Amino acid sequence: MSRQTVALSLLLLAIVIIPSGAFGFTHPAYAADSPATSFTFAAGGDIGTPNQGAAEVSLSYLAATNPDFFLALGDLSYDRSVTGGMWCNEFKDQYNHIEIIAGAHDTGEFPPNATDSTRSYEKFVNNCPFSSPNGARIQLSPNCPAPESCYGREYYFDYPNTNSPLARFMMISPGVFNITGGCSAPCSIPHAGQTCNVQNEALYNCWPYVRGDPHYEWVNDTINDARNYYPSIRWIIVGMHKPCLSAGKENCSIGPGIFNLLLAQNVDLILQGNDHAYERSKQLALGNGTCNAIPYITDPGKNNSFVAYNSDCVVDRGSNGFYKPHVGTALVIQGNMGLGNDVDETSKYPYNAVESPYFARLMGNNTLGFGHGFVKFTVSAIEVHVQTVFTGTVQDEFRITQPPVPSFSWSPFNATVGDTVTFTASVLGGLEPYSYSWDFGDGSPVTGPIVQHVFSNSREYAVTLTLVNSLMESRTAQRIVAVGSWNAVVNCSPVQTTIEEIIGPKGITRNSTDPNSIGADYTGGGFQLVPNLQYNPQSPANPTSWPFYKRAVNLPPSCSYGRIPAFVELRNVGVRSISSSGDCSKYFDVSNGGTPYPNGLQRCVTAFNLENWNYTVCPTCYMHRVYAYIDRDWNASGHAPQSAPTRGERIDVQGFIYWEYSSVTAFWHSFSGWELLVTGWRVSQQNQTQPPNSPPPRPSKASALVIYVGLAASFVATFLGVFVLGTFYERRKRRSGSQRENHVSDLNPEAAREV
Template identity: 45%
Template sequence: MRRAVPVAILLMTLSVFSFPTFLNGIVPPANAVSAGFSFSASGDIGSLTVSTSVNNLNRLQTVNPNFFLGLGGFSYDPSVTGGVWCGQFKSKFNNIQILPGDRDTGGHSSTFGETHSYERYVNGCSLDVGVPIVCGPVEGDCYGKEYYFDYPAVNPIARFIFAAPKIYNITGVCTLSPNCSSQTGQPCTDQYGCWQYNANDLHYNWIANAIDNARSKGIGWVIVATHKLCISSSDATCSMGIAFFNMLVQKKVDLIIQAHDNAYERSKQLALNPTTCPKMTTDGSGYAVYNSGCVVDAGTGNYTRGAGSVVVVQGAWIDDLYGVGNGASNTQNVAEAPYFAKLMGHNTAGNGLGFTKYTISAGSIDVQTYFSGTFSDKFSLTTGLTPVPSATWSPLVPQIGQIVTFTGTATGGVGPYSFTWDFGDGSGATGSTVSHSYSSANYFNVTLTATDSANRVGSNHSIIALGSWNSAVPCSPTQSTIEQVIGKVSIQRNATIPTSVGADYSGGGFKLAGNQPFGSSPNNWPFSKKSLQPPCFVNGISTFVELHNVALTVPPEVATYDCRTSYDQSNGAAMFPNGRNCDVVFSVGNVSATSCPSCYMHRIYAEIDGDWNASGTAPPIPPNPGQLIDVQGFVYWDADSLNFSTHNWSGWELHPFTAWRPVQSSVLPPTVAVNAPTPNPANTGTTVTVSFTVSSSATITGVTVNWGDGTTSDSLSGTARSDTHIYGSTGSAKAQTFTVTVTASNSAGPGSGTTSETVNDRPPVTTVSSVSPNPALVSQTVTMTFSATDPDGAISSFSVNWGDGTTPDSLPGTATSDTHAYHSGGNFTITVTATDNSGSTGSGTISETVSAPLAPTVNISSVTPNPANTGAIVTATFTVSSTLPVTSIAVNWGDGTTPDSLAATATSDTHVYASTGNSKSQIFTITISATNSAGTGSAST
């Protein structure tokens, strides 16, 4: 691989905050969303006094960054040492944090152009990030080599993880070229201070666990920074290692920020999948091979968080750009160009020198380049249109049968969200906060599905481990025996000691260092025995075991020869909060094997580590020989201790030893599987039946069913396999989902299973008794009576709709009648609606006829005498019928005289005719009129 100029340095800038200082390596949890911040990145700095660097630094001043992180390739000039270079840089920008490139660590030939004391950079560009850092498995100071920090310190929204794959002589132990050379084909081993990050080695696993830990804490963004590359359309091979790169992509790290190439390269979004991209590969020369099946987003400028990883290579600081794309150094790099959405090098139009700015908030990372030329790139990562759920639970390491509270949150999409849970054991629940218990020791895949208000769906998968007796160990143990752990292949360690027969590594059941021939003693165990968080699996092999019916072979002893005052480097190297701590050492053995020389094949050495004691996570010291106990711990091979009888003539250990308990019965609590209830859903008042099965190696002593509605649990016999229940209420909701928990007990304790039942509220029954008068007249007061009953609650209110378009009357739940006056005639349907305490409604109706009022009706009973003579008194009698009050009566006698005005109650009138005109006789028409508010009615005779 061509490297005509210095390799890259990456710079990172973040806005200034003030936070508490680092305390004992403990990082505050992510409990709430914090404000956003920004950082900038670039690479290949070299001399800080040349004009290009001065221009870039001035441009950075304009952008006003407050924090920088350099990832290697600082001075390139042996005469400008780390302290001098850092002083020059800090004269422009005071705070700079670092990771190395090859040219900073020494070990190359004298003509390579490098400085030779990386510690001068570590001291000159001292740590001043303002947040705690957590160390990788590094001997000595981890700063500047392998570490991570969460930002901000309180409620962080991003984790920055810094790795140093294939950086030769990072620890400074190698002094002779070419064995320290970084050229292809030269060794990268611990002997030369080089970390390969091979699959499942110590450093690889630390990075993987740091990523998983960030996700489990709800930290939204994970950014991994390295110096070396994998994909490149400029000059590089996959020098960081294809297994390490695949792990980052498999875990969907949001950003992989790198340098090494003197160019700008922004990838499309990459992800692995079982069909088209199970893993990314390299060719025989170490170059990444393009596979279109690994591309999940074409890189138009808007990526979605959680879909995959984006690689950004920014080595375009120094004035020596490489070619990119068709102008790349090698045909293999040309073939990798389709992995990238944007490329800039010496062969692209508008190229320039500078850096990239990243602005991070809880919902997005917005990125903008700042180069001296016209080339510009801009892109974003956002939570996207699809909701991204996140699950947490408490306790983090639950016990079998213990109630676990699960809490779901989501970002992205459009809130509010609804949540559905699959607990991985065949049961589930709905809601943002739910509870569940597990009945067996195992790993369970908990799936949280979030649906947003636009019905878009996103899922999250988390692993919960059951079975650890120590709440600091989130692993599920593999139940085993001493003989299965250490194996049956023996070896005599000392020819002069007949009893020095111990277990050989080759026969062990947990060969985490890989297969080895007989007599081997591997020293490349994939985790530190002092680690507070060992991995649960290595290469698919469980690391955490549980052994039953063992006893200590010698009393426990405080190992005063192994005392210390600070944590191991694998745990951050901070000072112990409780002063000096020592390991506690002992062996556990199979009590049935007491005769040597074979007895050592039935024993295993164990240690309660001093780091665990300091952190408060150590178990109590187990009892002296004689008491049977069950134990848990992590399997370890100590290559330095196999030639000691106190170590059972073997390297096998339980270290760290995590927990013990008095020996338990072989009987396990029952396993309960609960079927879906019937009917489901059901109405209140309906009999609900749930059936279940119980598996147990011992007699079931009793079964209880908690129906989840606050009523007393049903207590059933041990043979019961079903139960019934009637739900009385849904509370203040029209429907409610209840969790039904069935618990069976045997001599080992209880075991539970759950299901859910949806219950619907029954509506109230409304009866309209009467309405009167009916029919009624316009403006007449109408009274209606009614009643309502609720079968599963109480009536909260009534609404009366009189059917004439007027606003319905709202009445309290105690009302039994209502009144109304109609303003027009017609036939009307009156509706009474009752609402109960759950919001359910029920209605009743009745009809009402309303008539318009009529004028009075007049009936003339008689006129006497008839005929009559002039001068005689004539009497007219009559009756008036009226639905409204009569206001007046008038009688017109038909002879031209003024009509008589009578009282409204009159029933007769008299008159004297004076003349018949020029006739002997004359017939007169008598008209009697009555008036009310509706008008006038009359009759004539």
């Protein structure tokens, strides 16, 4: 079903810190024992319909990343026909642990006839209730008039729900109009950027969060409560929909009062949406030099509020990738899960461009490599590790932690057995001299800032660098180094296998009128990434979801799922039925940004069958073939093979296991869903008379010409040492026709049907 988605004055504000207890907090019996090791959460806003377009892809990434919980930062839907139960059900169909806060499009800030405003936030509250995976207790603000609940509007929770929580999460709603549904007619603001204040709060049913009002004081008291009564809480994290600072297009619609309070309290992170971009601030704090408050600009023509730049408000520029804890606040604006707008655009948004020096990293529609997605946070007692999960090539990563901060890189990135791999350590902060010790996961420790190592087996190694500075402060960094991949950006070790092991021995008749339509049933396959399906000839297993999307360029599949390998290598297999005339386009898929291909050229899927060349006569052949697939987006990224293998050629090939549910009745797909998503191939180095698929000794590398498919190598070159292979879960039943692969035409049926 198709649905439409989507006068400068410096105010030196006195920030009054009110003692904890003013709002009658109760204190659960948390003890000051050892905190939990770590947990993960994600955050993002401005989502849209969960099963359409960029929102669907972002949600797929979220499901595969599988954080402990997700903070939805408002503007959940832009379609008033998709709200409440429908929206929540579609979202939770892929990922369940969502905690929400109100957005302007959710509450009714826009005219009643606006189709992009749901105006029914209570339906989201009722259908997306607080859902902590470990039973964390939500504490509601007392400031919502009965019978309204403050969930989704103003609440906090401590996480994890142990005797020693690590973090307090506060969700608030400054500047959001009609926040409790009591707005008087016509219930719409006069112009974009209208701020909530004491004079209009009754008219627009909004909360101004100014000093002295109950919402402002509740925030202040909740912060003090965490610090005074819970020694294990290391981090204060505040989420809301609207921002104050923005290098995109939004003004300070939350007002300076609450923003200055959060800076004065040195909360660790502020998470916001509304601006359809990614913006990571420098670390900000008050009380340095002339920065007693954020400088506030008022435009009398529009009553819009913006912020002037004051370098004294910046305590850390963030260019080195880490901030020290508890000395300032970092903002993360992430409102591009479903939509996008420009950033740092002087001609369109001059006031916002003035604010851009407050930010360390920006990404908008006008950024090369823009993508949709969310931000992932890994929280421990000693650090918060922040990583973006975007569909484009632009990514960001930073830490809030005490120095020293070690990291390392290695070359070659795609090492094979016998390669000499050089490891180079780097460190941020701390006091020299440093000592470096390395553990390569194979019992061969060494010391030094630059070391070399030779791996003897094709597998994954957990390489650990331990750094100690002159104060005897010790920190570690660990990365997984995969040995054996031919592709520079696939950090996985291939499992050598055979076609027969991939597809399995269980044959099943796909067409009752065609006795020759016997293909491999899913339940016999050796790489069942979707588990627990049972063999049933009357209703064959045919998983309609898979742990990753075959068209992903920038977040390729993971190496394994549930300990089942996903990346394999076949040797000495035959090639037949090559076609590149089917699925074609001039544009990247929406999951990869939706932009035109380089030079406006059309690219097509290259598809062919791989076969055990002892079984070339069909229908017997169908149980000895697997469909191979090189995606057009991979090709357009500039790193796909310049030429496909030749029909009749015998090759070695690496790739990811996939099940294409829509092709199980196609003879050209061997009446089975099994596919190999090719990442690299080479002319077979094996004796051509040797039985196919048998694992020979590794050939001499000097004779191997490797043709590989790259997955965003430019990204790896830019972010080497940061890149983490991601995954996402594809809801293929619901993909629109423009995004769905046309598998029926991937191969010429006349060329493919060989019996």
